Amino acid sequence: MIKTLENSKMAVSFDPVTCSLISLKNKLSGDEYIKIIKKTEVFALSCLDGNNNLSVIKPSEVCRVNTAQNGSLSTMEIEFEVRDIKVKITLALEEDSDKVESYIEIVNNGGLKIAEVLFPRIRGIYLGDTWKDDTIILPHHAGEKTLNPAEEYLKPCFTGMWRAGVRKDEEIHYREINYCGLASMMWIYYYDDKNGFYLSSYDDDFLVTGLRAEVGGTDDHYMGFAIRKYQTINKGEKWRSKPYIISVNSEDWHYGAKEYRGWIEKQIRMPENPEYLDNEYVLMNMYHFRREGIVYTKFSEIPSLYDTAKEFGINHFFMAGWNRQGFDQSYPEYYPDLELGTSMDLYNGCQYINEQGGVPTFYINARIFDINSDYHETMGKRIALKLHDGRMVKEQYGEYKFTVSCPGDAEWQKYIIDTAYWMAKSYGAKGIYLDQLGSAEPYPCYDQNHTHEDSGSFNRGYMTVLKELNKKLSQLNKDCFLMIENCGDIYSSQIWGNLTWNGEVRDEFFNLYKYTFPEFVQVNMVNPKTTEDVAYRTAQFYKDMERALVLGSVLWVNPVFKFHEGDEELLDYLRKAINFRKEMNPYIISSKFVDTDGISSISGDIKVTRWIASGSELYIIGNNSGSGGYFEIPSKECCMKMSTITEGLIVPTYEKRGDTIRITAPPDRVSYVIIHKS
The missing domain is CATH 2.60.40.1180 (Golgi alpha-mannosidase II)
Structure with missing residues (x-):
């Protein structure tokens, strides 16, 4: 018998026969969201056997379903047992609310180790009369906004993406992005002009969390949604989730942003940065020291480069490629490259910037370890993140190969913290930029020799790094600050700048992160792209600049190496854009x-x-x-x-x-x- 929770605004129904949520109804618009009924068990558990083989188990029957009314609160409790694992799901709906609050409780009495919990699972959704006018908001980096994802997600611009792309398993096409970093927040929104659907996890443990958006296929136009928690539950252990929220409403995406903000602002503090940074609205990104074996600029040239930046009204000088063998090589051996000059040459360059009232910022990568490093066989493998089968996660950038280090391990945390502190103390850096920290994919780690408490501690590890580094840098120099690549809500609360980059065209929507967190500073890339297509390069430059200015972002530019012969018009516009951004700045920082x-x-x-x-x-x-x-x-x-x-x-x-x-x-x-x- 179908069981239903409902009030004057919404209704949600569960089918004990299929173990599925089969109805989500918006009573204000009259729309039934689940229009294509698919057997989609409300939860799935990924489990490890004694040989670390991963398998997925789902419920086939329900032990008990009970609904109750306690004052204005309606509840539904659903109990299952599968492979000696007891599961209880609770759904709760207040009388005048458009939100269902849900929990999953698990008691593992079986012989398998639970590694992942996928809940809630809902499929068969589109809104109104057609899926074609539905829009999905996904917190991929600073945000994506895609019209008609049921069809668009099957196109090459999404299926061909390296990270965050659409994949296909034996059941369905899906995108699954992990929080915190690749997904900057723990919520998804889906809406048309009369209906809104909000799915979120209010998890103040900040576990690695997968946000999953599913697509039926070319002949089956519907969406599915789910949330994955990387939580180890050993035999004899029990676990109760933090709340998941499902909202059925009639609002656009701003509703979801305000709803999520209302929860997360109780968990994090807004950033406290040196006051002078309010007036740093542009920076020069200098990657051309050493790159791919080529020496472009030596440390002794830093003063003249900074003087050129000042001519454009740029005070903030960002340095990457200064380390041994240059950019994207020999990480994490963060020592000045000998081909570029001595340590004193680098110090003198930074000293010049500081004496001129400038802001020197250094790049370090906080995530990866070069496989060709002399230290990879020992330290690199020891601190590497290990998947459930013991494999290290390997990534390649250009010709260079790396393993991903585990931020939940104290050894890697100390290395990042000490390296950043050393750059500030030895060279006078004011800013430290931690590359990939809020951009690349978070993973669970199963290395029991590491110091983290659980496999899903990736995010908490980086929070330890940011908090400790902030404390140490502030004690050293009150003018110090942190930046990261891209963004994540818990990370952004600890830093000054989020480099939200403009990659390939894939429905980027930086307004999402800006609206949810107007306090967080976005730094937007506005340099002309490297391409021989002059028309595209010109058009994209103006488009990127428009977005950055309309959002009040900090401009990320390099007038020396990123503008070429024939770019005189663009370079002139850059000067005007910097002056225009300066003109607006007093209004932006006070609004x-x-x-x-x-x-x-x-x-x-x-x-x-x-x-x-x-x-x-x-x-x-x-x-x-x-x-x-x-x-x-x-x-x-x-x-x-x-x-x-x-x-x-x-x-x-x-x-x-x-x-x-x-x-x-x-x-x-x-x-x-x-x-x-x-």
Whole structure:
């Protein structure tokens, strides 16, 4: 007999025969979300036998289902037993809520070791009359927003991705991204113009967590969703999850961001960085010291390079490729490369930057170990992350091969912390950039010789590194700070800058992370791409710059090595963009980013973001396509100031329309308007 929890807003139904959730109904819109019934057991356990072979077990029958009402709270308890493993699932729904809170409890009395828990599992979803107008929000790095994922996810731009790509198992096509790093947050959102679906894990243990989005296939257009926890449960042990949230509502993705923010802000603190960093809105990324065996720049040239950066209004000087054999080689042997000069040459270069009031930042990779290093056979293998079968995780970048080190192990933690501290103490670095920390995939580690408590401790290991490093650097120099590649909510709370990069075209949507965490600083790459396609290179440069400026990001540029002969127009625009970003900065640092909240409508192809402060509002307008448009805001009287990237201050064009004001976007690629409310 089908069992249902419901209130005035939503209903969720469970079928004991198939052990599946078979109905999610939005009572406000009248839409049944699960339109294609698939047998999808509500949980699955990945287990290890005595030989570390991994197998998946699922329930085939239910022992008991019980529903109860306690005041305004309705609950459903479902009990299973499979291979001597007892499982209890609890679903709870408050009377006036659009959210089901769920838990899974496991008692392992069997002969297998449980390694992974996949729960909840739901399939067969699309919203409204068609899947074609459905949108998925996925926290892949700073965010993705994909229209019609039921079809788009089957295209080469997703199936061909190295990380985070669509894969296929014996059942279904799927994308599964692990938190924290590859997935920056623990939630997924799926919506159309009348319906919203939110799935999240409120796990304050911050285990390695897989966010899974599934696609039925070319002839079966539906979505599925699940969350995987990497949690070891040995024989005789029991485990109870932290809450999972399923929401059925009628909102767009901003609902999910606010809902998740409401939980996570109770678990983390917002970053506390040196005040001077508020005015660091651009940095020069200098990777051209030594790279792929070629010496481009020696340490003795750092002062002249910094002087060139200053001519562009750049104060922050970022250095990579300074280490032994250069960029992406001999990691983690972080010693100055002898071909580039002596340790004193490097020190003198940093000293020059500091004396000029600049900000020297050093790159170190916090994740990988070069297989060709003399130390790999000993230290490298010892601290390497080990999968369930004992294999090390190997990765290749260009011609260079590495193993992934385990951040949950104290030896690797100490090495990262001591190396970063040494760079600050010995060379006068103010910034330390930890590459890959918030970008590459987190894994479980099963090496019992490591110091971590559990296989899913990857994220907690990096948190130990960041907290301890912050403490030590602050004691050494109050001006020190940390940066990481890409982002992750718990990591971003400990650092200044998140390098959210613009990779291949795959529906990147950095607004997601910016809206959820307006306090976290995004650094966006805006250098022209390396390609012989001049038209594409030019168009992408303007597009990337528009996005960075509209989001109020820090600009990541290199006017010396990334602009070539024939790039005079782009280089001139770069100067204007830096000056424009400087002009906006006082408004950006004193306002809160709220994306499009409070904007009544946006026409055409323009992009608009809203920033609110006491007594004023900032609107940054992107019109890179040149097609023009307008936006409307609810207001009767106001005083405006408008400026564009190439023209400077201009007279704004606007129209009062009852209780709204319609503001026309200037023809320039990027502009802003300050509105002082009367």
